[in-house]
Amino acid sequence: MPAGGRPTVRSRRLGAALRRYREAAGLDQAAAAEAIMKSVSKVSRLEGGAVSASALEVRTLMDRYGLQDTDERARLERWARSSNERGWWLDYQDTVRPDYADHITLENDSTYIRSWEPALIPGLLQTPEYAEAVIASGPTFIAPERIRQLVKVRQERQRRIEGGGTHFTAIIWEPAITALADAPKYCEAQWMRLIEAGQRQNVTVQILPESASMAAGMSGAFVAFSFGVEPNVEAVTVRNVANTTVVESVEDLSVYVNVFDQLRSAAMSPEASTKHIRQLINNQQRN
Numbered sequence: 001m002p003a004g005g006r007p008t009v010r011s012r013r014l015g016a017a018l019r020r021y022r023e024a025a026g027l028d029q030a031a032a033a034e035a036i037m038k039s040v041s042k043v044s045r046l047e048g049g050a051v052s053a054s055a056l057e058v059r060t061l062m063d064r065y066g067l068q069d070t071d072e073r074a075r076l077e078r079w080a081r082s083s084n085e086r087g088w089w090l091d092y093q094d095t096v097r098p099d100y101a102d103h104i105t106l107e108n109d110s111t112y113i114r115s116w117e118p119a120l121i122p123g124l125l126q127t128p129e130y131a132e133a134v135i136a137s138g139p140t141f142i143a144p145e146r147i148r149q150l151v152k153v154r155q156e157r158q159r160r161i162e163g164g165g166t167h168f169t170a171i172i173w174e175p176a177i178t179a180l181a182d183a184p185k186y187c188e189a190q191w192m193r194l195i196e197a198g199q200r201q202n203v204t205v206q207i208l209p210e211s212a213s214m215a216a217g218m219s220g221a222f223v224a225f226s227f228g229v230e231p232n233v234e235a236v237t238v239r240n241v242a243n244t245t246v247v248e249s250v251e252d253l254s255v256y257v258n259v260f261d262q263l264r265s266a267a268m269s270p271e272a273s274t275k276h277i278r279q280l281i282n283n284q285q286r287n
Contacts, residue, residue: 008107009092009102009235009246012049014225015080017062019047025065026032033062035100053078075228082109088156099244103223103237106246109165112226114160114233114260118173118208118216121152121180122223124161125170125205127193129186131155139241166201167231171263174210175278181284188284189276198274206267207276215266219259 022032029043036043036057045051053061058080062073089104091094096104107113107124115122120134131154135147142150161168177194181188198205210217220240224233235248236256247253268276 003170007231008049008083009105009122010079010083010085011052012248013234014076014083015047015049016052017076017079018053018058018065020235021065021067022047027065028179032061032064034062035122052081053082071229081179089153092149093206095146095248096153097243102246103244104157106223106225106235106237107160108168109227110225111228112231113161113166114224115168115170115196115221116219116223116260117170117176117221117223119176121172121176121190121194123169124168125153125194127186128155130180131184131189133183133186158279160199164200165200167204169204169206169264171206171208171267173208173212173216174276177207178210178280181280183262184284188251188281191281191284195274195277199209204248204270205273206270207273208267212266215263218262219256222259224253224256224260245246255269267276 018032021072022029029040030178032043033040038057042051046053046057058076059073062076063249067073087101087105089101089108095194104188113124115124121130125132126134127197128151132150134149134151135142172194177191180190197203220238222238223234225237226232226240227234231251233256234248236253238245238247247256267273
């Protein structure tokens, strides 16, 4: 059983990949069960992410399915080994909801992250002061101690990009950035955080102009994740006021890829975005 007694995003991704390769090989679940000497029920639960597969089982199935790609084989074996790994976020399990934990797991495993934010600064780029204000202004009451814990979680998440462990592209609608001027207590520090982050080799920050309202209206906030050498989107998380949903179907993912490409095309260049933020800082300092 995956850690926590529920299907995890890691076990679901592994199961879905094994199902795709089985179907591509023209085999049924009975053939897969025979290969690893398990029941058809076990294969069904494995492909659904309800149970974990060992690295040996994954290797055997890949042999049976005729999968030759060495990078893909290594990746699936790595997923098998990590499906029950304890992530650092479990130290905050009294604070982090299961759906938020899924999002953090995807961040932690990713090689590429693409974020679209029409209303807020992305969590991976937030200062502690801004993060605290955002969390405290949510639709439900959160106790001060839990707010402090959630800010710590956000800071831990940021280590992923600060250490260069993943490529991060953020597109932010301009009103989310200019609205910071109404919060002089932390606006300059948050603007500077955006500039400093954009100077990292693995981080790209682009502003979608306020005038591009048609593009901004295509979708609410979402984050797209890639896990391999190539930046192919394999999962998307969509946040609403109640929870975070993981999108994994190929058809739905293609829609989000298309939306992000259109947003990126309509956004300012990284250089123009930095210049615009510097101008906001200058204006704030003159006021």
